[in-house]
Amino acid sequence: MAVPGEAMEEGIADLLGIERGMAVQTRNPAPEAAAWLDGVRAALEQRCGGELLDESADEVVDVVLLCWRAGDGGGDDLVDALMDAMGNLADAGWIWVVTPEAGHDGYVLPDELAGSVPAAGLVRTHGVSLGGGRRAIRLTWPPWRRTRR
Secondary structure, X not given: OOOHHHHHHHHHHHHOOOOOOOOEXXXXXXXXXXXXXXXXXXXXXXXXXXXXXXXXXXXXXXXXXXXXXXXXXXXXXXXXXXXXXXXXXXXXXXXXXXXEOOOOOOOOOHHHHHHHHHHOOOEEEEEEEEEOOEEEEEEEOOHHHHHHO
């Protein structure tokens, strides 16, 4: 029987669309994001069937979890972080930008995301609340690029 914390962790794998066989990479986990990530790592690894990859991985990945907080840099730095995250992203892959929710330290203003996402050549599809003061915004390649890449 799953305890409440385990159920929440498994729910995060569902929210993020993680499926068996996916390669999942984590990027930019500041200490507080690393603590959150460690709390859900087991559920994500169990769901995908392998270990989460770090920034140094060279293989093509299906999903990137990019942890970002206000103060990690300005909008240009977020664009750079998104461009780096796109480097090994599969044609049908996506990036989740994981940020603190409003009212939490490190909250990222919507304007920063709104300006950075198109500047990096991506589109926003939707966002989800992950609990624990975290939210995630899903980004993908634009439709024209997914079919021509």
